[in-house]
Amino acid sequence: MPLVKRTFHIPCKGDECLELATIISEKVPAVESIDIDITNSGLIITMYGYKTDIKRAWEHVKMIAKNYKATTSFGRGTKKYSLQLLVETTRKTFPPQLLVEMLNHMGYKALYDNEELFTDASLDLIVEVINKIIVIAENIRYKLKGKTTKYYVIAASILTGRNVEEIIHESMEKSLMARINDELIITKEWRKALKEILETT
Secondary structure (H helix, E strand, O other), rough: OOEEEEEEEEEOOHHHHHHHHHHHHHHOOOOOHHHHEEEEEEEEEEEEEEHHHHHHHHHHHHHHHHHHHOEEEEEOOOOOHHHHHHHHHHHOOHHHHHHHHHHHHHHOOOEEEEOOEEEEOOHHHHHHHHHHHHHHHOOOOOOOOOOHHHHHHHHHHHOOOOOOHHHHHHHHHOEEEEEOOOOOEOOOOHHHHHHHHHHHH
């Protein structure tokens, strides 16, 4: 099967072109080569490779662009990010409700509805927070049981800048966590417990 060259166009403007080009370059399936040029009318994407590989890569690029287009302006400084876009960007799955709670405590507006995140936080910040969530989630994967207990410990650790052991120790002292049947669990609804430890730390 001969190698071929195909050129495609994705309409976009300004900063969204740069962000979209970065996501595409990181996520596009392998072809022999790919060049992405940013123009006034959008992205010009040139692929070189086998016809079937290019077809698969282009379908993937269209999906990425479609998900990115879900990131539309929504009110003053607020944008709408599809969950699929965030998963594509970070290559990780994460609990959206935990992300929303943390962004709100960080002073941003955040709301999750119908698999879409509405927030005035930047995409870079969102990705940074998601990556921190994943790191701590992996560290406590076998140390703690219970989804909401993990949510509480992850959020408290990131928002206070303290390690998990310190959070657990202080939470035990404040009766926000307790050991029951050899398991550490929170003693309150996790959002209330988080608010309390942030107010007293």
